Amino acid sequence: MLIKSKTPATSSTSYRLLAGSVLTVFVVFFVLPVLWLVLAATKTDQQLVHGHPLSFGSFQALLDNWDSLTGFQDGAILLWLGNSALYAVISLVITLGVSVPAGYALAMTEFRGRRTLLIATLIVMLMPTATLVVPLFLEINAARLIGTMWSIVLPYAFYPFGVYLTYIYFTTAVPKDLLAAARMDGCSEFGVFRHVALPLATPVIALVGFFSFVANWTNYFLPYVMLPESDQMPIQVGVGNLLSSVPQFNPTAGSLAVERPQLALATLVAITPVLVVFLFAQRFLVSGMLAGATKE
Amino acid sequence: MSVTSSPAGPGRRPRGAGQGWAGPAFVAGYTILLVAFGVLPIGYAVYFAFTDAGGTFTGFANFVGTAQDFRFLDAVGHVAVYLLFWLVSLVVFVVALALLLHRLASGPVSRTLRFLYYIPGALAGAASVLVWLFMLDPTVSPVRSLLSGMGFDTFGQVIAPGNLAVLFTIIAFWTGAGGWIVVMYGALNNIPQDVLEAARIDGAGAWKTAWHVQIPMLRKWIVYMVILAFAGGVQLFVEPQLLSLASVGVAGRDYSLNQLTYDFAFQMNNINGAAAVSVELLVVSASVAGFFVARSGFFDAD
Numbered sequence: 140m141l142i143k144s145k146t147p148a149t150s151s152t153s154y155r156l157l158a159g160s161v162l163t164v165f166v167v168f169f170v171l172p173v174l175w176l177v178l179a180a181t182k183t184d185q186q187l188v189h190g191h192p193l194s195f196g197s198f199q200a201l202l203d204n205w206d207s208l209t210g211f212q213d214g215a216i217l218l219w220l221g222n223s224a225l226y227a228v229i230s231l232v233i234t235l236g237v238s239v240p241a242g243y244a245l246a247m248t249e250f251r252g253r254r255t256l257l258i259a260t261l262i263v264m265l266m267p268t269a270t271l272v273v274p275l276f277l278e279i280n281a282a283r284l285i286g287t288m289w290s291i292v293l294p295y296a297f298y299p300f301g302v303y304l305t306y307i308y309f310t311t312a313v314p315k316d317l318l319a320a321a322r323m324d325g326c327s328e329f330g331v332f333r334h335v336a337l338p339l340a341t342p343v344i345a346l347v348g349f350f351s352f353v354a355n356w357t358n359y360f361l362p363y364v365m366l367p368e369s370d371q372m373p374i375q376v377g378v379g380n381l382l383s384s385v386p387q388f389n390p391t392a393g394s395l396a397v398e399r400p401q402l403a404l405a406t407l408v409a410i411t412p413v414l415v416v417f418l419f420a421q422r423f424l425v426s427g428m429l430a431g432a433t434k435e
Numbered sequence: 436m437s438v439t440s441s442p443a444g445p446g447r448r449p450r451g452a453g454q455g456w457a458g459p460a461f462v463a464g465y466t467i468l469l470v471a472f473g474v475l476p477i478g479y480a481v482y483f484a485f486t487d488a489g490g491t492f493t494g495f496a497n498f499v500g501t502a503q504d505f506r507f508l509d510a511v512g513h514v515a516v517y518l519l520f521w522l523v524s525l526v527v528f529v530v531a532l533a534l535l536l537h538r539l540a541s542g543p544v545s546r547t548l549r550f551l552y553y554i555p556g557a558l559a560g561a562a563s564v565l566v567w568l569f570m571l572d573p574t575v576s577p578v579r580s581l582l583s584g585m586g587f588d589t590f591g592q593v594i595a596p597g598n599l600a601v602l603f604t605i606i607a608f609w610t611g612a613g614g615w616i617v618v619m620y621g622a623l624n625n626i627p628q629d630v631l632e633a634a635r636i637d638g639a640g641a642w643k644t645a646w647h648v649q650i651p652m653l654r655k656w657i658v659y660m661v662i663l664a665f666a667g668g669v670q671l672f673v674e675p676q677l678l679s680l681a682s683v684g685v686a687g688r689d690y691s692l693n694q695l696t697y698d699f700a701f702q703m704n705n706i707n708g709a710a711a712v713s714v715e716l717l718v719v720s721a722s723v724a725g726f727f728v729a730r731s732g733f734f735d736a737d
Contacts, residue, residue, distance in 0.1 A: 166551050169613065244462045245462065248457055250457075267717070270717050273696050294472045297469065302465055357559040
């Protein structure tokens with residue numbers, strides 16, 4: 140290695156100062172917009188434009204914004220939230236139901252086609268899913284499922300990343316000897332999975348659940364194409380819809396105008412479930428994201 | 436770990452009673468989904484890309500036709516410039532911030548900073564675009580003085596077509612960088628202490644240690660990040676689409692290639708052209724991923 144020369148001790152204070160300010164600038168960059176968004180929901184449109192950007196409005200304004208937001212198209216936002224929850228949860232259940240056993244089998248058993256399946260999973264993981272939206276539309280259309288929730292639930296349920304995570308987890312965290320011992324004790328193959336592997340897999344189940352939920356909840360393009368009717372939209376497409384009813388952004392917005400603080404509130408409402416799930420899953424996140432890094 | 440990967444050929448008895456059917460049974464559900472929503476749509480796209488509306492084979496006519504669309508080259512250029520900005524900023528800032536965090540802050544400070552950086556990750560999808568529409572609108576933005584200092588007084592000036600690649604980079608970085616900083620930080624933690632100690636004894640300062648020791652050891656993670664960020668960047672859709680809804684008519688609906696496929700398929704009723712563009716995007720993404728994987732030895736066991 141080409142390491143020589145010494146760093147003079149005097150430069151270390153100014154280095155720390157510079158580095159510290161870089162870290163702080165990025166805190167502002169990452170946090171300020173979120174803070175602004177939370178405060179914006181408590182203001183009237185007047186306050187938003189004329190008040191200090193980081194001032195708190197009033198609880199009354201927040202309530203008023205909530206009332207007019209839920210009043211938009213007779214509570215459309217609540218319907219969209221319910222749709223999102225329905226789609227995300229059903230596909231999450233299917234994802235876990237298929238990817239945990241699959242990851243387990245890929246890691247712990249030998250069978251024909253195992254390698255092919257692993258390679259296919261890696262390739263599909265690297266493929267941009269949005270480029271598949273039009274082909275998926277054609278396929279779903281051929282199956283006559285357009286406009287039904289299955290047109291997005293089933294594609295969401297296909298989650299190769301979850302299989303890959305489970306596979307890595309089982310290869311690194313669960314010793315094969317343990318399973319062999321259970322088999323010796325007369326456990327059936329399903330029994331080994333059910334009574335030995337599954338209880339050990341809690342962290343990876345939480346992790347796959349989190350990633351899949353967030354991916355489903357935040358997807359825009361697929362439902363945008365598959366579910367064009369307003370009463371079927373998930374919240375992501377719904378807030379896009381709200382956006383085009385804000386006169387300042389879209390001058391052709393009609394009489395059913397939405398004000399900007401209400402749009403800010405809608406955005407907050409849209410991300411709340413992700414934040415809640417994030418808080419619960421947080422302790423699994425760091426270790427799980429690094430499942431591959433700690434392989435040695 | 437002693438891996439006994441016995442090729443389970445037809446003539447070999449698998450180890451363990453009943454294990455023969457267990458593997459295939461456990462992967463059956465996933466395999467069905469993989470075929471239905473991974474393999475089949477690709478096959479379908481290829482079929483449509485090489486045929487016309489009546490199902491007749493047309494060779495490369497759809498590819499040539501879409502490439503001659505007056506918006507196609509512009510969209511390719513837009514996505515290419517955006518990818519350049521996005522990948523460079525991601526690699527430079529994520530690695531730099533992870534290194535700084537790792538060196539400067541310890542314990543609760545570092546944990547808090549990583550959490551703060553991660554927060555925007557919850558605003559993926561449409562939410563992040565909406566937030567930035569506000570940030571970039573001088574009438575309501577908390578940084579309106581910064582915007583006007585740069586000569587932007589109206590929303591229309593900020594989102595002028597020439598600025599879009601930078602704006603989409605900022606949005607994508609804001610949403611995605613935090614997660615990668617957490618990953619890189621964890622990878623830095625995995626570098627054995629004695630390696631860093633040795634570098635320090637050899638007289639290497641922060642800069643040299645980072646450049647000659649830490650960054651080379653992060654290489655696989657950086658490659659992994661670039662591959663996924665590239666795959667994500669190529670499919671740019673929600674950002675320009677929402678912006679076009681909100682742009683007071685400034686931004687068009689044909690900025691990115693995916694918007695163009697949407698337009699071909701659902702506005703111009705040219706499904707075969709849309710499939711051709713989808714196939715091109717898939718080929719480009721797969722080739723770039725393959726290139727990086729091969730060059731970096733990403734899947735080599737070390």
